Amino acid sequence: MQKALLVKEIGKPLSLGTRPIPKPKARKVVVKVTAAQVLPHDTASRDKGLFISNHLPSVPAHNIAGIVQELGPDVTEYSIGQHIYGQGDPLAVTPDQCGLQEFAILPTNMSAPVPDNFSDDQMVTLPINATTIxxxxxxxxxxxxxxxxxxxxxxxxxxxxxxxxxxxxxxxxxxxxxxxxxxxxxxxxxxxxxxxxxxxxxxxxxxxxxxxxxxxxxxxxxxxxxxxxxxxxxxxxxxxxxxxxxxxxxxxxxxxxxxxxxxxxxxxxxxxxxxxxxxxVSGWKNNFDEETGKLYWESLGKWVQEGKILIPKFRVIEGLDEVLVNEALDSYIGHKPVVQAVIHPR
The missing domain is CATH 3.40.50.720 (NAD(P)-binding Rossmann-like Domain)
Incomplete structure (x- = not known):
């Protein structure tokens, strides 16, 4: 079992709990989550049930970075111990592809290696917003x-x-x-x-x-x-x-x-x-064909290294702190300017 911040009831604050460590299927890997970012849709999930109302309890955060722990069948893109970042699927029935837990699933077609000279914290700020745009x-x-x-x-x-x-x-x-x-x-x-x-x-x-x-x-x-x-x-x-x-x-x-x-x-x-x-725009899913999607994820890190895409400002929350993470979600209410939070689950 692993620790996780859970939405147990719509309209109620996240609470700390436990859930099983997921096992990877084909074209997926398990990562030890080093960083996860919460976004406005996570607030809407907690408060209004966006994406998750029919499959509680759920876990927020679909921008995920971590260290590869286990490879699913036929995965050749990554190796154990490699740092990668990517986005999970908010529509998945189980919250395995979510970041506010110690271990999570990332699909190989929606992730990429963390580039040299950049941190997991920096790269986790990109996936959903950059992909959507x-x-x-x-x-x-x-x-x-x-x-x-x-x-x-x-x-x-x-x-x-x-x-x-x-x-x-x-x-x-x-x-x-x-x-x-x-x-x-x-x-x-x-x-x-x-x-x-x-x-x-x-x-x-x-x-x-x-x-x-x-x-x-x-x-x-x-x-x-x-x-x-x-x-x-x-x-x-x-x-x-x-x-x-x-x-x-x-x-x-x-x-x-x-x-x-x-x-x-x-x-x-x-x-x-x-x-x-x-x-x-449904930026939470892979809208492109397989080859174009692959080229996008291969290119995103290069564009960051070349200075064409800049890392947004962010702040860090250490640990699965119920109070601080709920406050981070609350900050999106009212559509005010926000310095987005990156959470270190462990």
Missing amino acids: FCALFHQNWLGFPAPFSPESKTFDYGKQKLVIIGGNSNCGRFAIQFAKMVGIGTIIAIASLSGEQELKTMGASHVIDRYSQTIVKEVQEICGGEEEVTHVVDTVTYDFDLAMEMVATHCPSSIAVLHVADVTAQLEKRGKKWGRGSG
């Missing part, structure tokens, strides 16, 4: 730019593309700026507080518009060259998506990617924007 920008279900390692990327003119990022100073917004800069998107407009303007421009934003401006839509359309030129928007923070829907083109195809479940396409049609489409 990568899908938002480069998967055909959402904005659909060619992925940076795809054959199409060799001839695609990224420089002519325009991307609007609502919530540019959020962790996901910053990933969007960095991925966009990495592939060479020419116009990267971040809507954010001007207190972070210089930092966002250093990351790659070509323009930063004050989130409190009363003329955001007009400013975006002017930068892009007209009302019909706003065609790619990712909204990393809002729940109503009104701003994104207002600014996109009416008579040209446009795409909006949001980070919550929503049928944006239907709402655009009601606004007379029948050429627009949009939906929530």
Whole structure:
């Protein structure tokens, strides 16, 4: 048995308990968890039952880093004792792929080795947020730019593309700026507080518009060259998506990617924007085909080493401390700026 922080009842605080140490199946490994990160969806799981209401007790945290302890059948990518990081599956019936416990499962197709000169703590801040934004920008279900390692990327003119990022100073917004800069998107407009303007421009934003401006839509359309030129928007923070829907083109195809479940396409049609489409990005699963997913996970660590993707700010909680981890989950309530917590279970 192992120690774990458990959601035993929806709407109640996490509590310390025990559960079995998992055994790996094909294409999976067991890691001794060295670091796990909690995110806003973990708060929604604890408080509202998101993903977990039908299979309690459950364990939060799907950003996981650790030391490989046991290999499942046919696993050749890793070796015992290797440090790896990746993301678990929040929809799994059992909480084996969760981080707030001493041992967890990581799938080989959703993980990668911790790169040289970086720590488990640093790399555990990446998986779900970075993967979600990568899908938002480069998967055909959402904005659909060619992925940076795809054959199409060799001839695609990224420089002519325009991307609007609502919530540019959020962790996901910053990933969007960095991925966009990495592939060479020419116009990267971040809507954010001007207190972070210089930092966002250093990351790659070509323009930063004050989130409190009363003329955001007009400013975006002017930068892009007209009302019909706003065609790619990712909204990393809002729940109503009104701003994104207002600014996109009416008579040209446009795409909006949001980070919550929503049928944006239907709402655009009601606004007379029948050429627009949009939906929530399911970054918690592997949306790409096997080869593209493999290339993404192989590349993420290299991009970090090359300085193309920066490690977000984080703080550390030592041990499976019920009080401190519940406080970390509480910090996401109200959508205030948060320095996200990395937990050391052991």
